[in-house]
């Protein structure tokens with residue numbers, strides 16, 4: 551009798567359990583998903599806070615405690631994360647001391663620190679953003695589009711940077727740097743933010759497609775004279791295999807020689 555009743559119980563329990571499980575899943579989902587986006591907001595505000603701290607330590611002497619500018623440096627309201635990424639990423643900022651033109655140098659900041667300062671500056675007022683990998687993707691450009699990039703570069707950039715982007719002097723001791731080693735991201739950001747005497751090329755003047763074509767043109771212009779110039783980089787498995795073979799066999803020969811000498815001494 552007892553056995554029977556438990557059996558009836560368990561048969562009813564199955565759908566109830568299933569229902570409970572569904573409700574539980576629903577509840578977990580309802581609680582977790584807003585929590586997850588809350589987490590993202592929290593991460594974003596920690597990033598801004600971290601950026602503000604780095605900014606106040608390294609930049610505020612010239613740009614003001616809240617980026618409002620001083621006699622030593624301009625206001626950064628509205629210059630955007632792209633300007634910060636360009637200026638810090640190329641090592642121009644922080645400027646060591648006030649001078650005519652901040653030279654590019656190796657940056658001592660990590661990508662994460664630069665991104666946080668960028669997020670802080672972007673929080674002051676909206677401005678140009680750091681481009682996505684998608685925006686910079688030049689792999690699908692046709693020969694026609696690359697030719698158009700060359701034309702755009704010639705009309706808009708070569709007066710200062712030279713037709714191949716090798717750089718050139720400007721009046722009053724200023725100079726337009728060589729673009730041979732500049733990353734695609736920094737080329738894009740320079741166009742959007744116009745550092746120093748360089749004009750700003752906004753999206754209304756130069757679309758992302760135009761920018762991509764210019765970057766694609768510079769890539770081809772700069773890769774041509776370099777063909778075969780690298781020792782090992784990207785030559786492929788044959789050279790790498792040969793390299794490994796020579797080093798591998800070479801070290802075996804050295805070890806054999808050492809063993810032979812040791813053996814001879816031991817005699």
Ligand code: HEC
Nearest residue numbers: 608609612622623629633634637643644645646647648652
């Ligand atoms: C010694 C003073 C000095 C310090 C320190 C300094 N800057 Fe600058 N900054 C300048 C001056 C002057 C300019 C404008 C001339 C130029 O672009 O070279 C400038 C320009 C900029 C620009 C370009 C603004 C625009 O209109 O596109 C950005 C962005 C910037 N600074 C960010 C920073 C950040 C971030 C730091 C700290 C990591 C920093 N600066 C530290 C003096 C300074």
Ligand code: HEC
Nearest residue numbers: 654706707710725726727732736737740745746747748749
């Ligand atoms: C009126 C002259 C002028 C024109 C036109 C001009 N630039 Fe510049 N460009 C400059 C100067 C000056 C700098 C250096 C700014 C600095 O050091 O703060 C510069 C810097 C750059 C840099 C940074 C290079 C690096 O790694 O240090 C890039 C990239 C660049 N320009 C690309 C372009 C492109 C692309 C165009 C055309 C769409 C263009 N420029 C048009 C004057 C010019």
